[in-house]
Amino acid sequence: MNSEESISRALERFKSVLHERSLKMSTVRESIARAALNYDGHFSVEELLRVLRSKGVSEAHLATVYRAVPLLVEAGLIQPALLSKGDHQRYEVAFEREHHDHIVCTSCGRVVEFVSEALEALQREIADRYEFSLDDHVHELLGRCSDCRDKPAARHS
Amino acid sequence: MNSEESISRALERFKSVLHERSLKMSTVRESIARAALNYDGHFSVEELLRVLRSKGVSEAHLATVYRAVPLLVEAGLIQPALLSKGDHQRYEVAFEREHHDHIVCTSCGRVVEFVSEALEALQREIADRYEFSLDDHVHELLGRCSDCRDKPAARHS
DNA sequence: TTCAGTGCAAAGGATTTGCAACACC
DNA sequence: GGTGTTGCAAATCCTTTGCACTGAA
Numbered sequence: 001m002n003s004e005e006s007i008s009r010a011l012e013r014f015k016s017v018l019h020e021r022s023l024k025m026s027t028v029r030e031s032i033a034r035a036a037l038n039y040d041g042h043f044s045v046e047e048l049l050r051v052l053r054s055k056g057v058s059e060a061h062l063a064t065v066y067r068a069v070p071l072l073v074e075a076g077l078i079q080p081a082l083l084s085k086g087d088h089q090r091y092e093v094a095f096e097r098e099h100h101d102h103i104v105c106t107s108c109g110r111v112v113e114f115v116s117e118a119l120e121a122l123q124r125e126i127a128d129r130y131e132f133s134l135d136d137h138v139h140e141l142l143g144r145c146s147d148c149r150d151k152p153a154a155r156h157s
Numbered sequence: 158m159n160s161e162e163s164i165s166r167a168l169e170r171f172k173s174v175l176h177e178r179s180l181k182m183s184t185v186r187e188s189i190a191r192a193a194l195n196y197d198g199h200f201s202v203e204e205l206l207r208v209l210r211s212k213g214v215s216e217a218h219l220a221t222v223y224r225a226v227p228l229l230v231e232a233g234l235i236q237p238a239l240l241s242k243g244d245h246q247r248y249e250v251a252f253e254r255e256h257h258d259h260i261v262c263t264s265c266g267r268v269v270e271f272v273s274e275a276l277e278a279l280q281r282e283i284a285d286r287y288e289f290s291l292d293d294h295v296h297e298l299l300g301r302c303s304d305c306r307d308k309p310a311a312r313h314s
Numbered sequence: 315t316t317c318a319g320t321g322c323a324a325a326g327g328a329t330t331t332g333c334a335a336c337a338c339c
Numbered sequence: 340g341g342t343g344t345t346g347c348a349a350a351t352c353c354t355t356t357g358c359a360c361t362g363a364a
Contacts, residue, residue: 024318024319024364026320028319046353059321060321061322062354063323066354067320067355083240084240103287106292114283114286116283118279119279119283123298126273126276126298127300130260130302132260132269132302132303133306134299135301136263136298136300137298138299139294139295140295141280141283141289141293141294142294143289144289144290145289149290179342179343181338181342181344183337183338183343183344183345186344201328202328202329216346217346218347219329220331220345220346220348221344223328223329223330224330224345244327244328
């Protein structure tokens, strides 16, 4: 979810990244970018396509969306998320959003985002200890939320 | 890598988990379990099969290994590892090994395991904060090791 | 006008599944 | 002897690609 101004800046950035690679900003590409930027939550390529279709905004083809997604990632508009969810890769808006990690309920699938500077610091410290320069990390906590604690564990997808 | 005694205990456990599900401990299943337990590092199903074949221990079929792996995971002999490595799922020995996370060099692919009680504690704290019971987590640090810091980033698979 | 973008269909690659023959308990 | 197991091949599922046509700069 983004404000109109934020979306404009994001599209501007997208366009400039495309330019650098001598690629073009097409109508379809822009629709896909907008749909992604407006997506509230974590989406798969298939789900993004569904939104595009439902809004009648565009008749984008599945393959086209698959081709656009890596470009959106490269431009920093979206980023991969929810690695542990077995099925297909999911993404979330990254543009002008602060870094966060996720805690996922394995029973109902609820996802909560959290920010912990202590955690970030600790990770930098660990990377230092092993003489790694830290570029990124994948971090997800898995458990059961307050509503599901009593129910038996059951991995959702 | 495990001692002979550890392997015996692991096979015992495997057998009992199979029993609970009225499944059987076959020769092939045992070979697969042994190969997995002896594997030093992080393996894919395909790689595990390769070891089985090379040792001439067994003519296990790929599909059979795919069928055995979830059972080995359920019995706690192995666990999924290296989620962020795009290609296929990898596993590592879990039986009688202490919990650890990984730091991966995105340039040369080197993987270092680390243990941090502070990190574990912090994760429990965060789960508490959101009223989640913490069952598990996925955590990988990505960066470049001391040998690769100068080289440009290049994701390995 | 010239590359790049798109739709479509077909290819890929990892994993799964149906089924008949086979092996444990 | 009766189940569960295995090999094999075919089927899936997500994702990628080749190609002829369309579109943006």
